[in-house]
Amino acid sequence: MTLRTAIFIFLIAVNALMLIKQNSSLxxxxxxxxxxxxxxxxxxxxxxxxxxxxLVFF
Known part of the structure; x- marks a missing residue:
């Protein structure tokens, strides 16, 4: 698993946790x-x- 995949999985998990929390200020x-x-x-x-x-190929 690459770093970018881990970052996207982390951001999705944070988003899901904030959605579960009903009194989110966002x-x-x-x-x-x-x-x-x-x-x-x-x-x-x-x-x-x-x-x-x-970045890699050019």
Missing amino acids: AILQYRDNLPAKLLYWPSLLGVLLALTI
Whole structure:
């Protein structure tokens, strides 16, 4: 498991724990059933992979 995979798994776990906690002070987690995290997951993951690919091969 690479570092970027571990970071994404950690961020997903933190997001899930904050969703379970009902009195979370972050309104962005409660907006439309956590929609921002759902919309940003794949673009952020693919962006990191693209950046690392560019760093390694160019």
